[in-house]
Amino acid sequence: MKTRILGNSNIEVSALGLGCMGMSEFYGESDDGESLATLERALELGVTMYDSADTYGIGHNEELLGRFVAGKRDRVVIATKCGIIREKGKYERRIDSSPAYIRSACEASLKRLGTDVIDLYYLHRLNPDVAIEESVGALADLIAEGKIKSYGLCEVSAKTLKKAQAVHDVAALQTEYSLWSREPEDEILSVCSEQNTAFVAYSPLGRGFLTGKLTDTKDLSEGDFRIANPRFEKENLARNSQLLDAVKDIASAHHCTLGQVSLAWLLSQGPNIIPIPGTRRKKYLQENVESTQVKLTDKNLATLDKVFKQGAVSGDRYTAEGMKGLNV
Numbered sequence: 001m002k003t004r005i006l007g008n009s010n011i012e013v014s015a016l017g018l019g020c021m022g023m024s025e026f027y028g029e030s031d032d033g034e035s036l037a038t039l040e041r042a043l044e045l046g047v048t049m050y051d052s053a054d055t056y057g058i059g060h061n062e063e064l065l066g067r068f069v070a071g072k073r074d075r076v077v078i079a080t081k082c083g084i085i086r087e088k089g090k091y092e093r094r095i096d097s098s099p100a101y102i103r104s105a106c107e108a109s110l111k112r113l114g115t116d117v118i119d120l121y122y123l124h125r126l127n128p129d130v131a132i133e134e135s136v137g138a139l140a141d142l143i144a145e146g147k148i149k150s151y152g153l154c155e156v157s158a159k160t161l162k163k164a165q166a167v168h169d170v171a172a173l174q175t176e177y178s179l180w181s182r183e184p185e186d187e188i189l190s191v192c193s194e195q196n197t198a199f200v201a202y203s204p205l206g207r208g209f210l211t212g213k214l215t216d217t218k219d220l221s222e223g224d225f226r227i228a229n230p231r232f233e234k235e236n237l238a239r240n241s242q243l244l245d246a247v248k249d250i251a252s253a254h255h256c257t258l259g260q261v262s263l264a265w266l267l268s269q270g271p272n273i274i275p276i277p278g279t280r281r282k283k284y285l286q287e288n289v290e291s292t293q294v295k296l297t298d299k300n301l302a303t304l305d306k307v308f309k310q311g312a313v314s315g316d317r318y319t320a321e322g323m324k325g326l327n328v
Contacts, residue, residue: 038280178203
């Protein structure tokens with residue numbers, strides 16, 4: 001497994017991290033035994049960065065990760081988040097990025113994770129009524145106290161990212177980025193490079209779409225949020241699926257899967273980019289890790305850039321509720 005540096009924090013992480021959200025909710029019924037086995041296998045394969053949040057499973061995800069890291073804390077980089085408050089069983093949320101909430105949420109996450117320090121602590125979303133300078137000030141205090149080693153932001157605008165950097169170095173920015181979500185290329189990626197902020201790409205496989213295995217939502221489990229996601233609505237999904245022909249051709253030429261082509265494309269976009277594909281199954285984990293060995297040609301990259309140009313994908317990234325707090 002190749003490694004990359006987590007921005008200005010100088011924390012070394014695997015070039016590919018593991019998104020843990022689906023181990024707790026949003027993608028059908030959870031299985032802690034299967035998830036723990038996948039986490040163990042990930043470490044064996046050289047994956048060192050594990051991404052969680054207090055809202056995933058309303059604390060369950062952090063508790064699960066805490067069980068995994070017990071006895072191996074020095075080999076694992078923990079990233080978790082605060083700021084999205086939900087009630088169990090509901091998708092509706094409110095956003096709180098106030099200093100008081102950040103501090104209380106951090107203490108709760110430390111307890112669930114069973115650790116005395118979090119390597120990377122994100123603001124999951126920002127409340128526009130709270131000045132970013134106040135929020136970052138609270139995070140800087142947590143760094144000074146040794147509660148967290150570094151901090152990051154999620155789904156913020158380039159303007160907000162610059163404001164945060166002026167208060168304290170931002171180690172990482174996490175935003176959706178993949179062949180079918182290329183908005184960060186407008187401005188965010190260049191700002192990250194300028195201020196030495198790592199870019200952590202979530203949903204790098206387009207919530208499974210880019211693997212080519214999801215052609216209809218009728219077989220998805222009850223509770224899978226893709227059933228209501230605009231990009232997976234019948235007409236949108238049919239149009240989007242036509243874009244995969246180019247990925248299939250490239251995958252065939254490289255004797256690899258569509259998902260591996262998609263991750264290889266993302267890894268080629270810059271040395272500061274760290275994708276965190278999520279899975280709770282070992283077979284998909286193995287496939288994702290092997291993507292780091294796929295070498296796309298300049299022609300391959302040009303083809304993918306052309307086919308998946310901005311505006312080519314049909315449907316919004318989230319429902320109206322999920323779009324709250326994006327690009328603040």
